[in-house]
Amino acid sequence: MDPVIIVGAGPVGxxxxxxxxxxxxxxxxxxEGPGKDEPRLARTVVLREDTAALLERLTGAALGEQGMRWAGWRSLRRKQVMSEVTFGAAESAPLHIAQHVLTNTLRAAVADEPLVRPVLESRLDSIEQEPSGVTAHTRDPKGTWWRGGYLVGCDGPRSTVRKLQDIRFPGRTAVERHAVATLRTDLPWEGCALLHRMPPWRSSWPSAGEVTARPLPAGAWRLDWLLPPGKDLVTPEVLVTRIRETLAGWTDGTTPAYDLLDTGVxxxxxxxxRRWRAGRVFLAGDAAHLLGALGTQGLDEGLRDADNLAWKLAVAWHRGPHEALLDSYQAERRAVVAARLRAADQVLPMLRAGAGLRHIVPGAARGHDALLSDGHLGRGQLGAPGRYGDSPLTPRHLEAEIPIGTLPGAPVTDVRVTAEDGSFVQLRDRLGRGALLVILIAPGTGVWDRKHWVSAGVMPRLAAAVAALPHPAELLVAESYPGAPAHSVLLVRPDGHLVTALSGVRPADLYAAAEATVGGAVRLEAEASSGAR
Structure with a gap:
């Protein structure tokens, strides 16, 4: 089969x-570009636990050494500390990294990957679809035609792919504007990110009421000031004045020494x-959605798009078209992003309506702060990874299904598991290989050599059930999993979302769940219907 054509070589592509x-x-x-990004320290991204783990798994790089994992988080309102979080050694803190550093790490991994063919200085100008594939034409010195099985537009907010497919991109413009400055200085809370609402010092800048500080390596910080509505020009002189006032307000009233590294708006x-799929053409990342108000990170969602789509395209590439599976990409990912946008739109008015305390009922300030912290920390409705609860791939009517600490469709907890070769690994290390994961919860197995339990109890029967599944699967064993009783069996998708948890070894239910997960049940029904005609 022809390769997949990916348009756009940003982080998502x-x-x-x-x-x-x-x-x-x-x-x-x-x-479209020359294959390297201009260093810009005012362009940074915050990666949550799941997306940072995804990138480290794909690149083999220790991103924590290239960026800064927050030591903690502090939220202030005027002079009052509203909330404070300290990330322990066992916790995975948000990772703040310059976007060009991240992109260069991904490019280096791509350069070592023989299955990826980067083509530089190539601007897409046409797409032609056929039942058997898709053809793309690029404007370059040779005017090249490219043949692929599928095409994915990861080409940003002004996506040529989206425009060529005549897909509408409705929404709101300039929901928030921030002045940005990255500088090197000493601040009182080393390694901790800060959200300061309604700072108490007098300012020459029209009050926007909010500033954030996020640490970067080598003593650098990115500062973001929320700008008031409008299109007022942020001049260098005004920005420098704002920097000096803010730094003085955070220290002893005297502006500390600083080196200004980069600025921006x-x-x-x-x-x-409206659509994320048009036949053999898909959209992902900023080509499909734009969000980012209230501390949320659009790149996180773009990376989750890529993770969701990759295993589904792989199934179609290796095993033939699975239309229900490919359709589920839009159904799952668009629903999650739409819910995130709705949540932000619902809370924006009350969080941004007014700066005076008279507009806030008693106790509301702390609730508002919690909402903003959720967005910045990747928690709650504004920030947590989405759950595919209403996915068309959800299996139905499983007699042995039981509730555990993870809801069906939600990302699984990263527990330690025993792999088939007897080695101990983290569950996330087994994701992204195209195989379903079947996890037996078996307390006590961690202290015994694999040879003593691999042929005992329910293991032989479960191994036979896994071998008979309609899609390749890997059998893992875990000592425990939150909320899961002993001898329960979990089925996990290649992108780390829980399909179901079953009470014991139930081959029929396990088979039905696996078949639904790869769109097989829907595909077989369609074929039967076609044959009946």
Whole structure:
């Protein structure tokens, strides 16, 4: 089969190419640029636990050494500490990293991957679809035609792919605007991120009421000031004055020494493409959605798009078209992003309506702060990874299904498991390989050599059930899992979302769940219906 064509070589396109390669799917990566990003320390991203783990798994790089994992989080209102979080050694803190550093790490991994073919200085100008594939034409010195099985537009907010497919991109413009400055200085809370609402010092800048400080390596900090509505020009002189006032307010009243490294203005738009699939063409990342108000990170959602789509394209590439499975990409991911946008739109008015305490009922200030902290920390409705609760891939009517600490469709907890070779690994290390994961919860197995229990109890029967599944699967064993009783069996998708938990070894239910997960049940019904005609 022809390779997958990926248009756009930003973090999402690069991640998708690597995700496909890990599942032995070749791709052509069309890059409009020269293959390197200009260093810009005012362009940074915050990665949550799941997306940072995804990128480290794909690149083999220790991203924590290239960025800064927050030691803690503090939220202030005027002079009052509203909330404070300290990340312990066992916790995975948000990772703050310059975008060009992240992109270069992904590019280096792509350069070592023989299944990915990067093509530089290639601008897409046309797409032609056929039942058997898709053809793309690029404007370059040769005017090249590229043939692929599928095409994915990861080409950003002004996506050429989206426009060529005539897909609408409605939404709101300039939901928030931030002035940004990255500088090197000493601040009183080393390694901790800060959200300061309604700072008490007098300012020459019209009050926007909010400033954040996020640490970067080598003593650098990114500061963001929420700008008031409008399109007032942020001049260098005004920004420098604001920097000096803010730093003085956070220290002893005297501006500490600082080196200004980069500046910019960041504008947040909220948009959502009407369709994320048009035949053999898909959208991902900023080409499909724009969000980012209230501390949320649009790149997180783009990386989750790539993770969701990669294993589904891999199934279609290796095993033939699975239309229900490919359709589920839009159904799952668009629903999650739409819910995130709705949540932000609902709370924006009360969080941004007014700066005076008279507008806030008693106790509301702390609740508002919690909402903002959720967005920044990747928690709650604004920030937590989405759950595919209403996915068309959800299996129905499983007699042995039981509730555990993870709801069906939600990301699984990263517990330690025993792999088939007897080694101990983290569950996340087994994701993204194209196989379903079947996990037996068996207390006590961790203290015994594998040879003593692999042929005992329910293991032989479970191993036979896993071997008979309609899709490749890997059998793992865990000492425990939150909320799961002993001898329960968990089925997990290649992107780390729970399919179901079963009470004991139930081969029929396990088979039905696996079949539904890869769209097989729907596909077989369609074939039967076609044969009846």
């Amino acid at each position: 690069l991640t998708l190419a690597l995700g496909l390669a890990r599942q032995e799917v070749p791709s052509i990566l069309l890059d 960041h504008t947040v738009h909220h948009r959502l493409a």
